[in-house]
Amino acid sequence: MSLGRFPATRLRRNRHDAFTRRLVAENKLSVDDLIWPIFFTEGSGMQTPVASMPGVDRVSLDRLEAHVEPAVRLGIPALALFPVTPKEARDAEGTEATNPDNLMCRAARLLKRAFPELGLIGDVALDPYTDHGHDGVLRNERIHNDDSVAVLVRQSLNQAEAGIDILAPSDMMDGRIGAIRAALDAQDRSDVRLMSYAAKYASAFYGPFRDALGSGALLRGDKKTYQMDPANSDEALREVELDLAEGADMVMVKPGMPYLDIIRRVRDRFAVPTFAYQVSGEYAMIMAAANNGWIDRDRAMLESLLAFKRAGCNGILTYFAVDAARTLHYA
Numbered sequence: 001m002s003l004g005r006f007p008a009t010r011l012r013r014n015r016h017d018a019f020t021r022r023l024v025a026e027n028k029l030s031v032d033d034l035i036w037p038i039f040f041t042e043g044s045g046m047q048t049p050v051a052s053m054p055g056v057d058r059v060s061l062d063r064l065e066a067h068v069e070p071a072v073r074l075g076i077p078a079l080a081l082f083p084v085t086p087k088e089a090r091d092a093e094g095t096e097a098t099n100p101d102n103l104m105c106r107a108a109r110l111l112k113r114a115f116p117e118l119g120l121i122g123d124v125a126l127d128p129y130t131d132h133g134h135d136g137v138l139r140n141e142r143i144h145n146d147d148s149v150a151v152l153v154r155q156s157l158n159q160a161e162a163g164i165d166i167l168a169p170s171d172m173m174d175g176r177i178g179a180i181r182a183a184l185d186a187q188d189r190s191d192v193r194l195m196s197y198a199a200k201y202a203s204a205f206y207g208p209f210r211d212a213l214g215s216g217a218l219l220r221g222d223k224k225t226y227q228m229d230p231a232n233s234d235e236a237l238r239e240v241e242l243d244l245a246e247g248a249d250m251v252m253v254k255p256g257m258p259y260l261d262i263i264r265r266v267r268d269r270f271a272v273p274t275f276a277y278q279v280s281g282e283y284a285m286i287m288a289a290a291n292n293g294w295i296d297r298d299r300a301m302l303e304s305l306l307a308f309k310r311a312g313c314n315g316i317l318t319y320f321a322v323d324a325a326r327t328l329h330y331a
């Protein structure tokens with residue numbers, strides 16, 4: 001006997017075959033974890049690809065129901081809605097955000113009628129509506145926090161009225177969760193959920209999204225005075241703590257893959273429903289490599305989504321949602 005020559009514990013044993021690997025797997029991705037962000041436009045008969053996001057289209061409202069139907073059939077629980085506002089409807093104050101007949105509200109009403117069970121998540125921020133491309137209102141070339149929050153509150157009530165189930169403020173103004181929650185309560189809308197983009201970083205990975213919305217070319221300067229510095233991690237915990245105290249039901253970390261450490265810290269510290277946004281640039285990277293034949297798209301897609309689960313996410317906003325759901329169903 002040459003005890004000591006061989007390890008008593010051989011972790012490879014549990015990797016021996018597929019059934020054992022299935023038995024010992026710690027995390028699992030399911031369709032229930034997927035939130036699908038979609039883009040839609042005015043007009044009719046339109047379906048225009050986003051060049052920097054292969055496979056992602058902007059569809060006109062008349063095509064929205066048909067566009068969304070496969071996601072519903074696959075069991076995706078919720079959509080995140082992003083309206084592509086025409087240039088003419090943008091102004092310095094983002095006034096269109098509070099118009100009860102804006103594109104967002106019409107889309108919400110249409111989808112609620114067509115798919116009553118489908119969760120609708122409304123983006124709360126002014127960048128689709130401002131002519132300078134910022135998420136808030138500009139005063140002397142600065143984004144004014146409290147004036148922005150006042151508009152965001154009206155935008156939130158407007159979306160809730162149109163049938164949005166979950167308001168998702170992505171603007172990063174201080175105090176907006178508390179202000180929105182108070183306004184909802186005052187209108188007897190305490191059932192509207194708030195998914196806060198609590199730790200949202202000033203990131204290069206939003207580029208393709210801004211292409212999709214047409215806000216990138218308009219953007220004056222950058223968003224570093226309100227979105228977080230990628231250097232920071234403790235600060236993310238303070239952001240999350242404040243949003244929870246102000247009435248957020250769920251929190252989000254964004255972008256996703258470069259910030260898995262933040263997701264894990266948030267989940268460990270607060271043990272609240274935690275989400276990540278696998279943003280446009282992350283999607284674009286995987287698609288670009290896959291379309292060059294450099295990585296296997298489906299495997300990279302599923303591995304990246306599983307990584308969010310492992311990091312502690314309850315769910316993921318991903319442009320892969322429909323393809324991932326299909327893969328999971330037919331796996």
Ligand SMILES: NCc1[nH]cc(CCC(=O)O)c1CC(=O)O
Pocket residue numbers: 123124125126127135170171205206207208209210223278279280281
């Ligand atoms: N309110 C803006 C907003 N909401 C969602 C995204 C990015 C999503 C993505 O890149 O997929 C952004 C971009 C930004 O902050 O400029």
Ligand SMILES: [Mg+2]
Pocket residue numbers: 172173174175198239242243
């Ligand atoms: Mg904050």
